[in-house]
Amino acid sequence: MGMTATLSRTTSHGGASHGSAQTPDSHDFPTRPYDLVKEFVIALVVVALLTIGLAAAFSSPDEKAVTMTTWAAAAPSDVIATAAGELAGTTTSAGYGPPYNSAADGQKLGPFSLQKWAGVRIPVDSANDLVLAPLRMVPGDSGLTATLATWDAAPADTQTAWATAYVTALAAAPDGDPTKVAKGTYGPVPQIASRFLSLAQSGGLEGALTQSGTFYGSDATRSLLLLADGAFLEDQARARSLGGDQWGMMNETGNYPGQPWMWLYTFWYQVPPFATSDNADAQVWGLMMLLTLALLLAPFIPGVRSLPRLIPIHRLVWRDYYRDHPRQ
Amino acid sequence: MTPPTTPVAGTTQPPATDEKPASRTPGSGDSWTRWVRTRIVNTVPEGEALPDRQPVYVSSWVYIFGVLTLAALAVVVVTGCVLAIGGTTWWHVASLGHFVNSLHLWSVELFFAFMVIHLWGQFWMAAWRGNRTLTWMTGVVAFLGSIGTAFTGYLSQSNFDSQWISTQAKDGLNSVGIGAFFNVLDPGQMLLWHVILLPIVLGVIVVLHVVLVRRHGVVPPLDLVDRVPDDLARSEGR
Numbered sequence A: 001m002g003m004t005a006t007l008s009r010t011t012s013h014g015g016a017s018h019g020s021a022q023t024p025d026s027h028d029f030p031t032r033p034y035d036l037v038k039e040f041v042i043a044l045v046v047v048a049l050l051t052i053g054l055a056a057a058f059s060s061p062d063e064k065a066v067t068m069t070t071w072a073a074a075a076p077s078d079v080i081a082t083a084a085g086e087l088a089g090t091t092t093s094a095g096y097g098p099p100y101n102s103a104a105d106g107q108k109l110g111p112f113s114l115q116k117w118a119g120v121r122i123p124v125d126s127a128n129d130l131v132l133a134p135l136r137m138v139p140g141d142s143g144l145t146a147t148l149a150t151w152d153a154a155p156a157d158t159q160t161a162w163a164t165a166y167v168t169a170l171a172a173a174p175d176g177d178p179t180k181v182a183k184g185t186y187g188p189v190p191q192i193a194s195r196f197l198s199l200a201q202s203g204g205l206e207g208a209l210t211q212s213g214t215f216y217g218s219d220a221t222r223s224l225l226l227l228a229d230g231a232f233l234e235d236q237a238r239a240r241s242l243g244g245d246q247w248g249m250m251n252e253t254g255n256y257p258g259q260p261w262m263w264l265y266t267f268w269y270q271v272p273p274f275a276t277s278d279n280a281d282a283q284v285w286g287l288m289m290l291l292t293l294a295l296l297l298a299p300f301i302p303g304v305r306s307l308p309r310l311i312p313i314h315r316l317v318w319r320d321y322y323r324d325h326p327r328q
Numbered sequence B: 001m002t003p004p005t006t007p008v009a010g011t012t013q014p015p016a017t018d019e020k021p022a023s024r025t026p027g028s029g030d031s032w033t034r035w036v037r038t039r040i041v042n043t044v045p046e047g048e049a050l051p052d053r054q055p056v057y058v059s060s061w062v063y064i065f066g067v068l069t070l071a072a073l074a075v076v077v078v079t080g081c082v083l084a085i086g087g088t089t090w091w092h093v094a095s096l097g098h099f100v101n102s103l104h105l106w107s108v109e110l111f112f113a114f115m116v117i118h119l120w121g122q123f124w125m126a127a128w129r130g131n132r133t134l135t136w137m138t139g140v141v142a143f144l145g146s147i148g149t150a151f152t153g154y155l156s157q158s159n160f161d162s163q164w165i166s167t168q169a170k171d172g173l174n175s176v177g178i179g180a181f182f183n184v185l186d187p188g189q190m191l192l193w194h195v196i197l198l199p200i201v202l203g204v205i206v207v208l209h210v211v212l213v214r215r216h217g218v219v220p221p222l223d224l225v226d227r228v229p230d231d232l233a234r235s236e237g238r
């Protein structure tokens, strides 16, 4: 009898996921009075009061967005270096690949080039869209017009050579200071970069980038790509412990909980092989999709679905009932 | 309790003149209307949608977290709607707006805390047993939907956090091709996902989840020696 019971228990275990035959119908059990609506109303009041209490005690973070003007004022050399980098094609956005341009293929998930397959759906030509187009909109500046004309007249090779040389020279200059750059053949690049800085200082750059010729600007793709190409935004984030290797994605400014439910996603970026992989994003995404599928299908996965039986936390949950109704 | 085939008002009336009684059987399907009605009526056993009794084994704090999650969701939705009334700059410039923003944030933090406890509670109770797989799965989808909604919320703040989170998150989404269609650098698109699309999806999933819970009743304890005999059930007064 004992053997049989054990045996049948094992079978029921195997079918536990969908075997209603083995899990009794909850409607067959004795009941006691309970007030569901009252429970919900009390829960609602408690949660509302808790929310009000927490909001009153801790408020919420709302640190102002970085503007091009703050960037230009705080880190002018970074604006210059970023502008030169866009012209040289050395910035993150310029070499990004899909969905912005075809400068690269993007990341792969094993044999799958999902990034490439999705295509260039949000076209951004970093040199033109992020630097030159805003400058072309500036009216009544004949010096600027002449500088841009010089740039336009040069062959692409020459443009790239000028800009690359200037980027290298800036990197070599003390503190990246444009006034301390060694002499070289930079064409009109230093003038373009410096005029770009003054446009940023004037506060006119956001509008030129975000609205890009439309009245209602609600798409910040260009200004965010430009900002992210510079070092300033990341420096600000790191100073607030928000770097990618500081679990940054799930945190927010100040001592607030942020998105702690993202801990597993953020975790993978901190450890090998992902921490050092060129395809880290795609790999972490692939892994998380797999784990999510596992959570979704937990009732069907042998081993996983048995955990609740093997680690008997349920004895605690149903201890009152088990007291009078013995467990198997 | 009531078997699911209980006739409902309307089906018990005498058949119309030329109709065969057989077509009165639920699901017999010569009327689409009748089929839909039967489905609706039979989804949750009669009296079980809002029962005033519960099985005796329901006796633990862990059961409260589903309802707390639901209550927190209600607070999240209400505070979100108040934020929407003020518009997208309100919470940066007005102290009342900022306070409502704080309410919205903290109700979300509570919502997730309750939901995660609820998730693990259901896991350790193996609450997917007895045809409850779909209840578990809608729960997982609700969890995912909530993460997406919270994430787009962070992108809709239009502050430093949005700038940093969006420029960081774009690489993950782009790497698997999603970024080409779901542009985290476009706050207009993100705001619409946050306030319309994802809340609708989440709302539908949560309704399904709760209906499924009521359809099957609360999952009985693991590893009971016997099924509950009917006479015992009666003697304990149900």
Ligand code: HEM
Pocket: B062, B063, B064, B065, B066, B067, B069, B070, B073, B115, B118, B119, B122, B127, B128, B132, B135, B136, B138, B139, B140, B142, B143, B146, B206, B209, B210, B213, B216, B217, B218, B219
């Ligand atoms: C928006 C989020 C959610 C809401 C509002 C919600 C709400 C509820 C409520 C009110 C109940 C019934 C009472 C209780 O046991 O607490 C319940 C039961 C259940 N929930 Fe959730 N839930 C959510 C998310 C989840 C998640 C993330 C999971 C697991 C992955 C889950 C799995 C379950 C299961 C399996 C049951 C059935 C329990 C039983 O039959 O005894 N739910 N849910």
